[in-house]
Amino acid sequence: MASVSPRHMPAFVKPPKFEEYSEKYKEHIIMERRDGVIMLRMHTKNKTLVWGPQLHRAIHQAVEEAAADPENQVMILTATGDFWVAYGYSIREEGYNLPESTAEERAKSSMDFFVGDGMPLQEALVFDVRIPTIAAINGPGYHMEMALMCDLTICTDDTVMVDVHKWMGFVSGDGVNIAYQGLMGNKRANYAMLLGTPVTAQQALEWGMVNEVVPRQRIYDRAWELGAKVMEGGEKRRAYRRMMTEIMRKPWKTRMSEDFFGAFAAEMYGYMAEPDVSHDDEALDEMWKQCGVEIPEW
Numbered sequence: 001m002a003s004v005s006p007r008h009m010p011a012f013v014k015p016p017k018f019e020e021y022s023e024k025y026k027e028h029i030i031m032e033r034r035d036g037v038i039m040l041r042m043h044t045k046n047k048t049l050v051w052g053p054q055l056h057r058a059i060h061q062a063v064e065e066a067a068a069d070p071e072n073q074v075m076i077l078t079a080t081g082d083f084w085v086a087y088g089y090s091i092r093e094e095g096y097n098l099p100e101s102t103a104e105e106r107a108k109s110s111m112d113f114f115v116g117d118g119m120p121l122q123e124a125l126v127f128d129v130r131i132p133t134i135a136a137i138n139g140p141g142y143h144m145e146m147a148l149m150c151d152l153t154i155c156t157d158d159t160v161m162v163d164v165h166k167w168m169g170f171v172s173g174d175g176v177n178i179a180y181q182g183l184m185g186n187k188r189a190n191y192a193m194l195l196g197t198p199v200t201a202q203q204a205l206e207w208g209m210v211n212e213v214v215p216r217q218r219i220y221d222r223a224w225e226l227g228a229k230v231m232e233g234g235e236k237r238r239a240y241r242r243m244m245t246e247i248m249r250k251p252w253k254t255r256m257s258e259d260f261f262g263a264f265a266a267e268m269y270g271y272m273a274e275p276d277v278s279h280d281d282e283a284l285d286e287m288w289k290q291c292g293v294e295i296p297e298w
Contacts, residue, residue, distance in 0.1 A: 037227035048081035084141025166196035173267030
């Protein structure tokens with residue numbers, strides 16, 4: 001058999017470069033890196049982020065790409081301004097909408113947006129990011145499951161967590177159910193999901209949902225401090241950090257494997273079965289009012 005010359009063999013695919021992917025996602029996520037620690041700060045026009053389909057897709061793509069860069073050894077996930085996620089879909093420009101007026105539009109949105117992006121949105125942080133993760137919750141908000149399933153989680157002293165699903169008529173099936181049940185315990189989680197009740201920063205600390213509560217003005221600095229602490233030892237402790245992700249993620253991987261798809265399917269069934277279930281910002285206004293949180297004009 002003829003031998004193959006080494007110069008004809010395929011080369012390794014080059015890993016992602018910070019300069020390229022940080023530019024690629026800058027409209028949705030601002031990235032900064034310090035000594036092996038990368039911070040991903042979600043935003044909308046460098047203000048409090050508006051939860052919508054474009055950001056929804058960008059998050060899991062950006063997280064996966066940044067995690068594939070070997071120069072990144074610790075990841076911080078945070079958001080911009082005084083809120084984690086406060087605003088919904090109708091505060092947007094034309095063309096930003098999620099079509100859901102007809103059965104056909106809802107079916108397409110369910111597959112392309114919810115299942116297509118919603119599942120990897122949470123799966124990426126648990127299964128695909130093989131470096132330690134730190135969430136810095138920068139204030140009140142919903143979609144806290146992303147932050148709660150990070151390896152370490154800190155929040156501001158004025159943080160209020162709320163499950164938005166009840167308020168809009170959705171089933172709590174996109175991962176918040178797993179995060180709440182895994183960290184709060186079933187009874188507290190059921191209460192928070194079924195009634196849409198808020199969880200304060202102090203309750204989150206007492207119930208083991210977060211590791212630290214810090215003053216608002218310290219949230220980003222403290223995240224960087226924790227990142228530097230995890231990075232101690234530099235390259236000599238790369239294997240330690242890599243193997244620790246397996247230890248830390250095992251409970252989440254187990255719960256996600258057992259519960260995530262079925263709960264997500266239940267949410268999608270409710271969405272298709274009840275046509276009045278939609279992303280209604282009037283429901284968001286009432287939610288924040290009942291939670292005692294004042295949301296300023298975006």
